[in-house]
Amino acid sequence: MLHLQSADLSKEKVETLVIPVCEDKEIHEDKVITGLIRRAKKIKTFKGEKDDELIFYSDEKVSADQIIFKGIGKAEKLDPEAFRALCGKAVQGLVKQKIKEVLFAVPSAKKCGLDPEALTTAMMEGAFLGNHVFDRYKKEKKERPVEKIEFLVKADLEKKLADLPRRIETICAGTVMAREWISMPSNHKTPDQFAHEIAKQAEETDLQVTVLDEKALEEKGFGALLAVGAGSLRPPRLVILDYAPKGAEKTIAIVGKGVTFDSGGLDIKSRDGMETMKSDMSGAAAVGAALITLSNLGPANLGLAKIGASDKRIIGILPLAENMPSGGAARPGDIICTYSGKTVEIGNTDAEGRLILADAIAYAVETYKPDALIDMATLTGACLMALGEKIAAVFSFEDELPQKILESADKTHERCWRMPLPEDYKELLKSEFADINNMPNSPWGGAITAALFLSEFVGETRWAHIDIAGPSYSKKKDAYAGPGGKGFGVRLLCDLMEQL
Ligand code: BES
Ligand code: ZN
Ligand code: ZN
Numbered sequence: 001m002l003h004l005q006s007a008d009l010s011k012e013k014v015e016t017l018v019i020p021v022c023e024d025k026e027i028h029e030d031k032v033i034t035g036l037i038r039r040a041k042k043i044k045t046f047k048g049e050k051d052d053e054l055i056f057y058s059d060e061k062v063s064a065d066q067i068i069f070k071g072i073g074k075a076e077k078l079d080p081e082a083f084r085a086l087c088g089k090a091v092q093g094l095v096k097q098k099i100k101e102v103l104f105a106v107p108s109a110k111k112c113g114l115d116p117e118a119l120t121t122a123m124m125e126g127a128f129l130g131n132h133v134f135d136r137y138k139k140e141k142k143e144r145p146v147e148k149i150e151f152l153v154k155a156d157l158e159k160k161l162a163d164l165p166r167r168i169e170t171i172c173a174g175t176v177m178a179r180e181w182i183s184m185p186s187n188h189k190t191p192d193q194f195a196h197e198i199a200k201q202a203e204e205t206d207l208q209v210t211v212l213d214e215k216a217l218e219e220k221g222f223g224a225l226l227a228v229g230a231g232s233l234r235p236p237r238l239v240i241l242d243y244a245p246k247g248a249e250k251t252i253a254i255v256g257k258g259v260t261f262d263s264g265g266l267d268i269k270s271r272d273g274m275e276t277m278k279s280d281m282s283g284a285a286a287v288g289a290a291l292i293t294l295s296n297l298g299p300a301n302l303g304l305a306k307i308g309a310s311d312k313r314i315i316g317i318l319p320l321a322e323n324m325p326s327g328g329a330a331r332p333g334d335i336i337c338t339y340s341g342k343t344v345e346i347g348n349t350d351a352e353g354r355l356i357l358a359d360a361i362a363y364a365v366e367t368y369k370p371d372a373l374i375d376m377a378t379l380t381g382a383c384l385m386a387l388g389e390k391i392a393a394v395f396s397f398e399d400e401l402p403q404k405i406l407e408s409a410d411k412t413h414e415r416c417w418r419m420p421l422p423e424d425y426k427e428l429l430k431s432e433f434a435d436i437n438n439m440p441n442s443p444w445g446g447a448i449t450a451a452l453f454l455s456e457f458v459g460e461t462r463w464a465h466i467d468i469a470g471p472s473y474s475k476k477k478d479a480y481a482g483p484g485g486k487g488f489g490v491r492l493l494c495d496l497m498e499q500l
Contacts, residue, residue, distance in 0.1 A: 002127070002168060004151050004153055005103075006153055006154055015099060015100060015102065015103075017064045018070060019068070019069050020083065021048040028108060029108040032062060050077070051089075053068065083122045083123045084123065084479070087125075088481075092130045095145055101146065101148040102127075104127065118411075121168060124165065128169060132179060178285040179486065182285050186322070191321055192213075195320055205292055223337040224356060224358050224359040228321045229322060239318040243295050248313040253365075253373045254315070254373075254375070254493060255287065255364055256284035257375070258318045259322070259356065259378075260321070263323055265352060279484075282485065286487070288318055313368075317364045319360040321356055340359075340362035344358070345432075353450075354454055355438055358453070372461070375464075375465050377466070377469075378469045387470050388470055392466050394417065395421045398462060425452055474486065
């Protein structure tokens with residue numbers, strides 16, 4: 001679907017041509033394009049300011065049904081994200097118009113002060129992701145994704161970046177997979193259905209998939225995961241995705257929270273609080289989709305060896321449960337025995353994410369002895385309060401792992417912010433009757449106390465926790481994502497796995 005091309009614009013016919021235009025600098029090199037921009041800027045209403053748009057429906061020199069000029073703002077604002085957003089919005093517009101093909105004029109990276117690969121990557125990501133429409137439950141499809149998205153570059157770049165389109169397609173298809181899972185309603189993704197769906201998507205890959213059902217979980221002692229699922233008619237599952245390329249030396253475990261619906265349990269949420277809780281499995285969606293993507297990128301397929309993720313074994317661990325109130329549900333005050341052997345007093349049944357993660361983390365540590373463990377979870381409303389809808393929080397006791405996460409976040413614009421993890425706050429998790437309480441005895445610093453709870457189950461393993469309660473889901477659309485699941489974390493984890 002994504003293609004690079006270096007054809008001569010004055011000879012080729014295109015359906016739609018999109019040209020990014022900078023307000024105060026010429027960023028293109030192609031003579032035909034710069035000529036077009038000169039003409040566009042003669043029109044008074046178009047300056048090239050951010051979100052300015054102008055359309056030519058005919059031109060003497062270029063044969064195109066429409067030429068869309070899109071303003072990107074001042075030269076000082078030119079970063080990859082500006083281009084990602086521009087391409088995303090452009091494609092969203094074309095999807096509404098049911099346009100089949102588009103050609104984006106890629107500016108000169110040098111003139112933008114950017115790296116050519118970073119610039120082209122961002123444009124491809126924005127265009128691919130902006131092309132996704134979640135309409136699987138609509139009979140009448142009002143929008144249609146663009147079929148062919150091309151990028152006009154100079155011939156030398158076309159050669160140099162020849163592998164890029166397939167790579168970006170593979171990675172962004174992972175984001176789209178996660179989005180679809182997150183946006184899917186909970187009646188279509190019970191823990192068992194979701195486990196099957198993940199296994200189905202992993203079928204064509206070289207991942208080894210294991211699904212533990214409630215009997216296996218009981219035998220192995222997953223007391224916390226079972227307690228969270230106890231109120232639901234649909235029992236919990238644990239999905240394990242094992243990516244083990246030959247010769248792997250390190251092992252990384254990634255754990256993702258998979259609460260397929262969080263009603264709060266007996267500590268039931270308010271109507272507003274429950275509204276978006278089908279998305280409480282966004283961590284599992286991101287981890288599952290990232291593993292499937294990494295495998296698709298693998299040495300046999302896309303030469304990941306060259307990039308560096310093939311020197312490690314990567315294990316995805318996805319605890320899946322539905323948190324519901326019922327006669328069988330866990331009660332506030334219940335004490336459970338977790339996989340690790342530690343006992344937990346359930347001070348609040350709505351703090352269920354940390355419970356299922358506790359079991360999954362302890363299992364990962366014991367079974368795979370990973371060199372590092374990362375967990376990703378829609379864990380706390382407090383995190384959403386602190387950082388808003390676009391930024392995830394990173395917690396760790398060390399500096400190296402979070403630093404790597406922040407670098408990947410920067411590169412992918414899946415933004416993260418490091419938070420403190422003060423050990424003395426652990427006091428807030430004391431229980432009179434058990435080893436630890438899942439409910440802190442203070443209303444403040446909820447994202448921190450949740451992270452500290454998890455830290456009790458990692459042992460000596462290097463560990464970082466990413467709270468994605470904010471950026472995982474929104475009722476609003478963005479520059480390159482529709483309303484609903486955002487697939488946040490897939491691009492971040494894929495990049496991170498290559499860097500670690
Ligand atoms: N799934 C929620 C956290 C959440 C809230 C994610 C809003 C996304 C948007 C989590 O299970 C939860 O309910 N946490 C409680 C913990 C509290 C009871 C200690 C919270 O944050 O209020
Ligand atoms: Zn909850
Ligand atoms: Zn939850």
